[in-house]
Amino acid sequence: MTVADRPARGTRPANRRELILAAATRLFGSRGYERVGISDVAEAVAVVPSALYRHFAGKDELLAAVIGDIADRFAAEIDAQTDPARTLAAAATFTLDHRPIGVLWEREARCLPAGTQDAVRARMRHARRRFILAVQAARPQIPEHQTGLVAAAVLAVLLGPSFHAIDLPRPGYDALLTELANRALTTELPDPPPAGPAAPSGGLQRTTKRERLLGAAVRLFAERTYTRVSMEDVAESVGMSASSVYNHFPNKAAMLVTALERANGYLQVMLDDTLARAQDPIGALHEMLACYGRFALAHPHLLDLLITETHNIPREQAAPLLQAQREYIDEWVHLLRRIHTDLDATRARVVVHAALTVINDLARSPGIRSRPGIDAVLTAVCRRVLAI
Template sequence: MAAAVRKIGGHVPPARGTRPRNRRALILAAAADLFYRRGYADVGMSDIADAVGMGPSALYRHFRSKQHLLMQVVLDGVAPVRDALARSAVEDPDTVLRAVVAATLDHREVGVLWQREGRLLPAAERAEVRREIRAVTAVVAELIQDARPELSPGQAELLAWCGLGVLLSPSFHRIELPRPEYVRLLVELGRAAVTARPAELVPIARSPARPTGIVLRSRREALLGAAVRMFAEQGYAGVAIEDIGAAAGIAGPSVYNHFESKADLLSAAVTRGVEWLSMDMTRALAGAEDDEGALRVLLWSYIRFAAEYSDLVTLLLAEVSHLPTQARHRARQAQVDHLMEWAHLLCAVRPEYGAAQARIRVHAALTAINDVARTRHLRDTAGVAPTLAAVAGAVLGLDPVG
């Protein structure tokens, strides 16, 4: 029996040696699939060439480098959302929303590619991707403000980020529903996010002379703190252990007195993130009197956690795949357990949802929170936390609290 052929972006890859007319599109689709499943750092140009049945040298005739290819993949991933939003000039908002939902479900890798892999681009390419993403966000914000003229531009922008986070949340899980049901649910959740009532927003002044508190003298903590920050900003593959030592003020060989390798550093950082998240949940739920109260307390607790430890959140979202096998399985199981606690509480409060819908709603709410927490100019604004609570509460289906 012939082996099954893995499709690339809905296309069957061509036989090696052929020259299909859509070769560039096939390359982009193969790269998007591989970057999404394995991560940019673990994919070589030869892997992409093999996926489309061509030699690596021919690949470079289309894309000058792997970084250039990543930039095009991210921009290509944003394009369906941008094109769907372009209909806003001639179609009603609900039709546009359904078109955006269809685009995100058809291209489920989009959220991961622009949030996880896009940060690995060089500065110039990263700036181009950011301009494109901000242009998409600006269109959504304009649509929100047209429908809700009482909102300030800042409030409309914040709701736009939340709404896009909700619509892109399927990129971060593989929970499935029948397509019509999935479209209806995401339209409902997207609408709930952008119609939530935002708080007044005031930028927080950040003084360079602001006290930073007492810093621990432990060299291990200094290394771990530098590793968390640098892995979050540059990606695990883009940071050398010597760079981490230099950032922590520790000479090269001395680093190995505290951590055996860079992988050991990442494992310690991820373990810390998972354990702190678990402790934060345990503490939040300890005083709850009922399921809905527990869910509300947990929501506020997570918003504070994500804002305060945004680098740890980034590691848990983007770098777990680089862990050794056993550590990776443990970290992912801990993340699943955390999400299932949320879903269990939501099912207790809204049993009509069922398990799959509850998990999709939890992913949507947490993705919106994570996106805002990892976006500095949004995070550093008073009023963001209560707005996120309102958005996430609406997505979860909780009754609003005055």
Template sequence: MADHVPVPARGTRPRNRRELILAAAVDLFTKHGYHQVAMSDLAAAVGIGPSALYRHFSGKEDVLANAVEYGLRPALDLVGTLAGADPDETAGALAALTLDRRYLGLLWQREARDLGTGAHRRLREMIRELGAGLANHARSVRPGLDGRAADLLAWSVLSVLASPSFHHLDLPRPEHERLIAELVTTVLETEIRLPPAVPAGEPRPPLVPASRREELLGRAIPMFAAHGYAKVGIEDIGNAAGITGPSVYNHWPTKLDLLVTALQRGAAGLAMDVSTSYRVATGAADALRRLVTSYVAHSHTHPEIFGLLITEMDHLPEDELHLARRAQHDYVSEWTHLLRLTRPALDPVAARIRVHAALSVAHDTARTPHLRLDPGIAVAVETLCGRLLTLPPG
């Protein structure tokens, strides 16, 4: 169970019942997804009847809101103590907390979308508080660092710390902590140069494809990313394209076909980039650098598809889910292979953990609107990813 909170014997009334429920909720939500967990499952996990849950929480959404805060609170408390702290000790403490609460990135990035408006606003405030605390720490470590650079480094540290939520790779605990701490330190020490901020211009009207099928896909993807696949109906997609809901079926057999196609295209684009990099690169380091550039470009151009890979995969039928996960695994494997060609002595698991951290920095910054809209961020993110992968400057 998350945080290793023991389940009491049935019939007992422990003082920490609320904490036990929250720990069980974190465990079940991250393993199975919020929608697949019933209040009866939570009750069974802590050895009580379902009605007893309502003495502590008003309903499942209230459990989720409190579970997210339960997970984030230790991180907020730690970040609140960073002013003037030793950078190495800080990196070690952040790494230890990350591995203690490894579920946290998954909980806030995948499950928290089901929170109501007020609870979701509270979550955003907590995440911003984390980012602000880490930005202050970055400026204390590097006096003179400007605000935009400190902000990017702070969000990149958060991405590194969240990345273990999305894989099951493990090293011996001391070694794993040292690696995460090293990655945090690498981000904070990276020299990045951002061009002067440019005021945003007037938004241009979007171009509409000639194909109605393509238009519907283009409408559906951001809606799925913003609201969740389950909450978007065919009527919503049709209305966005100016047609009736049933007319969508003239172009797409089912709503699920839209999601499957979006994810397949994303995977195919990345696979083609791998093939191109191998074909034209002058060596392993050059190929890996080309993959960094293409991945940053893809994620900053199509951030919604990268969000769907985190939040909506469980809606796929089993055969499509297997193919999507296999494509993800193979893509990471190519990065890891190239990294180990440049660093043959690097442990295979450690190399893969580094790759996941770099990928997380790339797609998390792309999914953070104020970063994605800053025109200088993409090149800086490439620099950060290259440092995490120990690539020489190029």
């Protein structure tokens, strides 16, 4: 909803609750729950904050309604399809029409209180189950044990636009997103490797207090969100006093910045090494997928921060990090366009983001990343999405 769409102040439109939900969806998706106040939502629908409380008891209830509503509507849209072949097109249109959906499900839902979050996640699980059944109907030959995995990959492609601002004219965007989702759907997944000896548990850990604190902060930020973790929480998790944390980090933001810069540095170095060894663009992209997949599977909490918490670091430090991330994607786009010479830069960027979102989403799911042979599955799906 744009400013021009707002009802005139002092009017009482019959659909005010729907207008509030639409405004909150846009604001929570673009700014993040912690950065949006009831007054911001009220301003977006041209009412005083007290008018919102006639519909929602507070911001938590409003967020729960936003996420639950979009989950219910997604499930209803999927169930409304009578032709399985049309399911992906309908889902693509829905996710583009409701672009914050991925951010709301994967980032903002974590901001809800435990009891409320459980109820909302039940509605999200219902939507995902309906989608899994639709995928099963659209491609019945998928082995039963792979259906959920394929559906997760397809849904990751469809939710990809939620995590970037790239725009294309409609309905061409719908058609491209449908095609990318169909590529994920029709990927022939490799069989899991035969069971072997269990991987050894344990391993050695860093011994310095600074690194122990940083490792704990990364895990806690990913599990609870950055804004809901205090310096005291980090200290307690490693058995240190809260005051001693400040000998290593001046504040919580410094922990987040250090973690994000370290993750970005790792990816940039791996990119340089891969390009230096590559003989052609296809070989380079194959190896880049493998490297990114290994990073994602080995460091899911760090990956989570790159995706969900960059907006929480100070602007002057966020700018160079975001620029580095854009330039990292630029290298993928450049290589992909050397292979697919008819692909313009904007569409190529959408394709690259779709492939990386598959890795991002699946690697952050504990039940998926622990599957034997998941690295080969990620590579197979992403090669198919990139058409390489």
